[in-house]
Amino acid sequence: MASIRMIAIVAAALVSLTSSQSFAFDNLIFVAGDCGDAASKVVRETGGQLLSAQPSNDGRSCIVTVLVQGSGERPRKVTVRVPM
Incomplete structure (x- = not known):
């Protein structure tokens, strides 16, 4: 981006x-800045697949949602708020 x-x-x-x-x-x-760096960080840390990344309403953080694969379980959706 x-x-x-x-x-x-x-x-x-x-x-x-x-x-x-x-x-x-x-x-x-x-x-507000883009959320590309925040999304990359969350994907790297969780090992998940990026679903969405968008700035929060206050413009100071990003809301990143990833799909994390469980061991033998269904994947779970994880949403993280990351400062910009």
Whole structure:
């Protein structure tokens, strides 16, 4: 997934290429970071299969859900809240 910094750089470049007016950084909208790193960490730690990863409502953590295989049992769904 793309990082926020990279998205901001690409957006700034596109605006500067398509507009003759100077670009003001107060026009940028900063969004919460992506949950890719958090999801990778949870999958690595649990050995599970990623089902979903999304930012929480407060924007400071990610809610990651993985499917963890049990030994001889049905897989279980595990949901973890990870700080960004």
